[in-house]
Amino acid sequence: xxxxxxxxxxxxxxxxxxxxxxxxxxxxxxxxxxxxxxxxxxxxxxxxxxxxxxxxxxxxxxxxxxxxxxxxxxxxxxxxxxxxxxxxxxxxxxxxxxxxxxxxxxxxxxxxxxxxxxxxxxxxxxxxxxxxxxxxxxxxxxxxxxxxxxxxxxxxxxxxxxxxxxxxxxxxxxxxxxxxxxxxxxxxxxxxxxxxxxxxxxxxxxxxxxxxxxxxxxxxxxxxxxxxxxxxxxxxxxxxxxxxxxxxxxxxxxxxxxxxxxxxxxxxxxxxxxxxxxxxxxxxxxxxxxxxxxxxxxxxxxxxxxxxxxxxxxxxxxxxxxxxxxxxxxxxxxxxxxxxxxxxxxxxxxxxxxxxxxxxxxxxxxxxxxxxxxxxxxxxxxxxxxxxxxxxxxxxxxxxxxxxxxx
Numbered sequence: 001x002x003x004x005x006x007x008x009x010x011x012x013x014x015x016x017x018x019x020x021x022x023x024x025x026x027x028x029x030x031x032x033x034x035x036x037x038x039x040x041x042x043x044x045x046x047x048x049x050x051x052x053x054x055x056x057x058x059x060x061x062x063x064x065x066x067x068x069x070x071x072x073x074x075x076x077x078x079x080x081x082x083x084x085x086x087x088x089x090x091x092x093x094x095x096x097x098x099x100x101x102x103x104x105x106x107x108x109x110x111x112x113x114x115x116x117x118x119x120x121x122x123x124x125x126x127x128x129x130x131x132x133x134x135x136x137x138x139x140x141x142x143x144x145x146x147x148x149x150x151x152x153x154x155x156x157x158x159x160x161x162x163x164x165x166x167x168x169x170x171x172x173x174x175x176x177x178x179x180x181x182x183x184x185x186x187x188x189x190x191x192x193x194x195x196x197x198x199x200x201x202x203x204x205x206x207x208x209x210x211x212x213x214x215x216x217x218x219x220x221x222x223x224x225x226x227x228x229x230x231x232x233x234x235x236x237x238x239x240x241x242x243x244x245x246x247x248x249x250x251x252x253x254x255x256x257x258x259x260x261x262x263x264x265x266x267x268x269x270x271x272x273x274x275x276x277x278x279x280x281x282x283x284x285x286x287x288x289x290x291x292x293x294x295x296x297x298x299x300x301x302x303x304x305x306x307x308x309x310x311x312x313x314x315x316x317x318x319x320x321x322x323x324x325x326x327x328x329x330x331x332x333x334x335x336x337x338x339x340x341x342x343x344x345x346x347x348x349x350x351x352x353x354x355x356x357x358x359x360x361x362x363x364x365x366x367x368x369x370x371x372x373x374x375x376x377x378x379x380x381x382x383x384x385x386x387x388x389x390x391x392x393x394x395x396x397x398x399x400x401x402x403x404x405x406x407x
Contacts, residue, residue, distance in 0.1 A: 016187040018144040020080060020180055021121055025148025027087070027176030028114060029264075030156040030169050031094075032056070032149070033257045035107060036243045038166055044100040046248060047372035053240045054364030055104040059111025061354065061361040067119035068350030076120040077189050081181055083120070087113035088177035095170050119353060126337040126345040138337060139275025139330030146268040146329065153261035160254040213351035220339060221355050224397040228332050228352075229359035230390025231287065234294040236360035237367055237383050238321050241376070242314075244367075245301065248376055249310045259315055263322040270326030277327075278334055284398045287331045288391050293324025295387030302381035332356055338402055 035056070036049035044052060071079050090109030097103040121141060129137040156169045214221060242263075246256040274286050297320045304313035336352035337345065363383060370379035 014140075016189065017121070017125065018140060019187060020183045021117070021141060022144040022148050023176060023180045023183055024084065024087070024114070024117055025145045026152045026155070027091075027148075027173040027180070028110060029149040029152025030159075030176075030257075031091075031110070031152075031173050032239055033153050033243045033246075033260045034156060034166055034169055034253050035103075036247050037253045037256070038094070039100045039103055040247065041166070042097065042100045042103060046244060046376065047368050048100055049247065050240060050244050050364065050368035050371055052100050052104045052107060053243065054361070054368055055107040056111040056114075057236050057240075057357065057361040057364055059108035059113075060115040061111075061357040062108070063112035063115025064119070064350060064354035064357050067116045067353070068123070068347060070116055071120045071123055076124050077184060079120040080117050080184050083113040083117035084177050084181045084184070086116075088174055091170055091174045091177065095167060095174075115353070115357065119350065122333055122337075122353070123345055123349055126340060126349065136272070136275040136279055138333040139271050139278065142274075142330035142333060143268060143271030146264065146271055146326070150261060150264035150268045153257040153264060157254045157257035157261060160257065166253050211351075213347045214355065217339075217348065217351065220401050221351070223393070224335065224339075224401040225352070225355050227287075227390050227393030227397055228335055229356055230386060230393065231291060231294075231328065231332050231359075232356040233359035233363035234291065234298065234383065234387040234390065235325060237298065237363045237380075238294065238325065240364040240367060241298070241301070241380055241383075242318055242321075244371075244376060245314060245380075249314060251311065251314075259318055262315075263318040265322075266319055267322035267326040267329075270323070271329035274327050274329040274331065275334075278331065282398075283331055283335055283338070283402055284395065286328050287335075287394045287398060290324050290328025290331065291387055291391035291394060293327070294321060295384045295389075295391065297321040297324055298380045298384030298387060300384075302377040302384065305375070305377035335398075335402060 032053075035053040036044075036046075039049040039052040070082070074082070087110050090106045090113065093109065094103055094106035097106055122138070125137050125141060155172060159168045159172055160166060162168075242260055243256055246259070251259070274290075277286050297317055300320065301314075301317045304310065304317065307313050336349055336356075340348040340352065363386075367379045367383060370382055
């Protein structure tokens with residue numbers, strides 16, 4: 001390392017690296033538990049409400065395609081500001097949405113913004129974080145997401161209790177978009193602090209580069225990537241199915257947000273442990289237990305259908321899923337960073353995130369389709385089985401395709 005290269009200092013980087021991400025997810029996390037209820041008020045049935053909720057991850061998938069190109073062209077800071085503005089536009093559209101279709105379009109805009117925002121921060125941390133601390137840094141980034149998903153639902157529950165109106169939460173989310181932009185402008189710019197660009201000049205990611213990288217790295221993406229895709233799929237289903245299940249058993253918006261918020265607290269509490277386990281023992285020891293837990297949790301939720309203590313079962317399963325998810329905090333981002341390298345990570349990270357989010361977008365759509373044809377419980381069981389299959393893939397390919405000295 002050159003003596004002129006700035007030294008990575010964790011304490012100096014913590015606030016500018018993680019505060020904007022946390023604030024962004026607080027605004028998003030306040031909305032997520034309420035999407036099925038908002039769609040229901042506009043006339044959607046249970047399957048239709050699931051489809052509207054799935055549009056968030058569809059937007060994420062669409063955002064992954066140009067995200068690396070945008071970061072390379074504009075830099076991390078400008079990209080995050082633009083993503084905050086787009087999220088605000090999506091919230092405004094949701095406020096005036098007259099139909100579930102328009103609400104779904106608004107959710108897709110928010111998801112698109114989240115993808116671009118997340119890639120900007122992921123690429124920077126991949127480039128500047130030493131390998132020995134990478135899992136903890138990216139688990140902390142995952143923890144900032146989880147903190148937002150913890151705080152957001154609690155705020156939503158409080159707002160609904162005070163106002164009695166679901167759309168009040170959308171106004172809160174709109175305010176948070178402005179707060180995020182202010183935090184980006186007021187906090188130090190990590191790129192300038194380290195005299196570094198997450199995507200070097202001349203190496204910007206063109207729109208076709210994502211697909212070229214997928215083709216070039218198809219071996220790892222079709223094996224280890226497929227296992228990681230199931231992580232993204234089951235996590236995405238978890239975020240959609242819990243609010244849907246709450247609607248199906250008659251819980252109100254405030255109660256749903258409160259339960260999901262409490263579960264989010266358990267998820268958040270475990271993020272650093274997951275990163276420590278990855279750095280100490282390897283990625284295998286968090287990825288596989290996490291997937292087994294998520295798969296069993298979805299199957300358990302299916303088995304609770306029609307139970308006389310449906311609310312108690314719902315709370316128990318929500319907590320179990322959060323426990324399983326928390327243990328695996330940051331594992332998908334960390335594996336992507338391990339495979340991407342530090343010199344120019346954005347092309348591979350864009351391809352990796354696109355592949356993962358393809359699973360994240362497909363799974364809620366599959367959930368909605370199975371629910372329409374059969375039932376929500378059948379859909380939950382089917383996706384739980386897919387999760388267990390993902391655990392098998394991860395157990396097989398992590399030792400083969402991730403170097404041990406990265407674990």
